């Protein structure tokens with residue numbers, strides 16, 4: 169989701185922030201999701217074609233080099249970490265590689281499981297050949313949880329650490345893109361049924377996080393997906409209404425699911441990030457964000 173993500177990312181990180189007073193209470197940041205928050209996992213997936221390892225990715229990053237982020241510069245994961253006073257949580261696949269090399273990397277300092285192309289459902293990644301769907305990101309987190317239990321020599325100490333950690337979850341766009349790309353999916357369910365089952369499946373995965381100690385969550389809705397370049401190309405640069413409608417419906421379902429989920433489990437604190445409103449504001453008033461063009465995908469491969 170290269171180009172699509174590119175558009176979404178900017179407004180997302182500008183508005184995605186925490187109060188600084190929270191920072192002192194936070195012990196680490198664990199990140200789950202798709203290309204909006206991938207900080208390099210996909211570079212370790214040999215089969216994946218969703219890799220931000222070439223120009224112009226990273227041009228505005230401090231190193232000016234591609235970093236595996238689907239962005240010209242820092243992404244939402246970087247800004248969340250920065251606001252909390254932490255370095256960005258490193259990609260899980262980089263950590264296990266360095267652990268194999270006997271480096272002293274600790275999962276206690278935060279981990280990113282995010283992977284471009286990932287969806288709430290398995291299989292959104294077919295288009296990109298390989299990614300780490302949310303279910304598998306949670307599987308990896310269970311492994312990490314086991315290892316951290318050993319590292320801190322006990323469940324109680326780990327629980328203290330985890331209940332003060334922030335769990336960031338940014339996912340769902342690829343599932344909705346997938347719906348429009350698959351006539352099978354469209355035959356099987358109406359848009360409303362599909363987004364309802366997205367919210368339900370996400371709840372199952374969030375519960376796994378809760379059952380493994382997570383208590384504080386930052387959960388993002390999806391943006392104005394119908395205004396992504398791919399869709400605009402099909403409608404004379406105007407937005408594709410049906411995809412935006414689905415995004416709105418999913419976000420509604422997500423918000424009621426989160427309330428319900430919170431009421432069913434003790435001790436959950438979450439904040440919902442309204443990505444749709446943020447991106448919509450950017451599209452309506454691009455100049456105030458420093459953008460001059462938000463409709464026409466500009467392909468500029470001049471070196």
Ligand SMILES: *[C@@H]1O[C@H](CO)[C@@H](O)[C@H](O)[C@H]1NC(C)=O
Nearest residue numbers: 270271272273274276277319
């Ligand atoms: C690894 O780092 C942790 C803290 O970052 C420290 O507590 C531990 O002793 C270190 N282990 C080794 C083998 O250096």
Ligand SMILES: *[C@@H]1O[C@H](CO)[C@@H](O)[C@H](O)[C@H]1NC(C)=O
Nearest residue numbers: 403404406407408409410411
């Ligand atoms: C294309 O854009 C126009 C103008 O915003 C809108 O009225 C129309 O519904 C769009 N078409 C589709 C298929 O979304």
